[in-house]
Amino acid sequence: MTDASSTAPLLSLRGIERSFQLGQTRLRALRGIDLTVAAGEFMAIWGPSGSGKSTLLNLLGLIDQADQGLLCFEGQDVRQLSDDALSDCRNRRIGFVFQSFNLIPVLSALDNVGLSLQVQGVPATEVRRRATEWLEQVGLGDFLHFRPDRLSGGQRQRVAIARALVGAPRLLIADEPTANLDSQTSREVIDLIERLNRDTGVTCIFTTHDPRLLARVPRQLRLQDGVISQDSYQEAA
């Protein structure tokens, strides 16, 4: 990352376009997105099915690249990064949570959370210490040795959140983290993400279909037909 990273917003998007070719037609999933996200924000992206939420989240998580426009992560234009630098940025600075949890079924909660640190060559005692600490943070201190099939959906998502944050990323990206959970558990998961955002300062961005989950979220970005139709920050300004 460049020297600009200390003062720049975490994410800055200008004129972002993303299209997909479907047979003869070109589908414009994002049609000119301008967005600035400061470090430490907690933001929900919501809106109808097909409005471009996942497409935008994939760009913010550096999983996908725009066809047009400028996207800077910590002040760095991501188009200027080599594939290796982009992967390194994604692996070290961004944690991901998915709607279907994506835990490894044969590993305990502790090993699921510690795996990425182990792969990075962190010593085993340190891996264990940090994974235990994170599982305690998400309220699963009594479930360290449970495999995913012995955990409820809400508990699995908590393991996934611990796994996403154990490497101390700058950004947590969660694509519909509550889609497979009942409404009470969904609220608990969003409350947990909100507390972790407050306590650790990690920037958190998640997508949802469910407007009932927005009450605790300071910034709400509504997408419709590939454009931002509402941004609660701009309305408040």
Ligand SMILES: Nc1ncnc2c1ncn2[C@@H]1O[C@H](COP(=O)(O)OP(=O)(O)OP(=O)(O)O)[C@@H](O)[C@H]1O
């Ligand atoms: N890889 C792809 N190939 C072709 N079309 C795609 C692809 N990804 C997304 N699209 C299209 O782009 C548009 C936006 O999709 P996206 O998944 O971002 O919407 P969404 O708001 O996340 O929808 P949902 O709430 O149903 O998940 C949709 O019309 C979708 O069909």
